[in-house]
Amino acid sequence: MGDRRATMRDVAAAAGVSLKTVSRVVNGEDFVRPDTAERVHDAIARLGFQRNDLARTLRDGGRTRSLGLVIEDVANPFYSQIARGVEDVARAGGRLVISGSSDEDPARELLLIRSLCERRVDGLLIVPSETGDPRRRAELIAGTPAVFLDRPPDTDTVPVDADTVLIDNVGGARTAVEHLLAHGHRRIACLADLPEIFTARQRHHGYREALAAHGVPADPALVRTGRHDVRSAGYAMTELLALPDPPTAVFTGNNLLTIGALRAIGAAAARVALVGFDDFELADLLATPVTVIAHEPADMGRRAAELLEARIRGDTSRPARILLPTRLIVRGSGEIPPAQRGGSQGRGR
Secondary structure, eight states: OTTOOOOHHHHHHHHTSOHHHHHHHHTTOSOOOHHHHHHHHHHHHHHTOOOOHHHHHHHHTOOOSEEEEEESOTTSHHHHHHHHHHHHHHHHTTOEEEEEEOTTOHHHHHHHHHHHHHTTOSEEEEOOOTTSOHHHHHHHHTTSOEEEESSOOOTTTSOOOOEEEEEOHHHHHHHHHHHHHHTTOOOEEEEOOOTTSHHHHHHHHHHHHHHHHTTOOOOGGGEEOOOOSHHHHHHHHHHHHTSSSOOSEEEESSHHHHHHHHHHHHHTTBOOEEEEESOOTTTTSSSSOOEEEEOOHHHHHHHHHHHHHHHHTTOOSOOOEEEEOOEEEOOSGGGOOOOOTTTTTTBOO
16 A cells, blocks of 8 residues: 555455444444454554544534644744743643744745644634734634734734733833943944834834933934844844944844844954843853843743633633733843943943
8 A cells, every 4th residue: 555544445445344334443333243343453453544533523523622823933942932831731721732933924824824724723823924914814713713922913904803912022122221221321222123023113112212211312323123033133233333433232122133133242342231132041151141131932822822722612701912021130241331432432352
């Protein structure tokens, strides 16, 4: 039979019985003679037949005991921690998690959602693409319980009655910048992700709020948006350090941008304070440990999965919007004071 998977029809032919008889044996039903059942079991063992419980469930219109998870990039530690939190809840409920990365590609996001719905997942957890089509997304998930996390759905375009779990992006960014201001900095740069991304917009807003609250004018020359990975963040930080009046501090909008900025600062031997949004592995073990705005991505995954589990079990209460807190972890990089003017302009010696 080569690599082809054995079917019940193959078992019936090998055992010399009807397809119905094989079905009765496989499902443990009565009314099969012992010698006939033995022939069927022998054929099953010989052919390596395995029952396809998923196909059976789909035929019966039942649940598949599975959840679909659509995230941006499973390779990013932030999203892998979210996935782990989802898996913890799913495992406790006897469900399997099927996940996929949209790569911020709206077409890929819709394809993933469609594929998961075709597999009859019991519910969906979605980090929505900011440039996606909310109408097509809503059409695809209609009838399937869904929870959005990290970013809300675009309810201005199409109403979606779904739970949402978010981070306090504005408050966290505001705390980061206020911390730098408290240490004497006024030339504070900002590295932000793509402006169409909800979290990037929110964190940039928090940056501006903190400056305004302390009477510090926002300097557009110190802001770099549209930085989506480590390399682009490094280039942006290098540009900032080359300014005639460079920043003495920088707020970075996510873990990847923080790493890119740190590489550029290290390469230039610059003396620049830094507070980054998102904690990351080894941040506390660098030569100058990194001060961060921390939160719990795994907790976000758990909370979202718990809401979804409740919906699957019949909860019909009003959609919840949960805002998870952030906290400042002081380690050293955010506490570097600005250098005296007139010499190094904030650079190292």
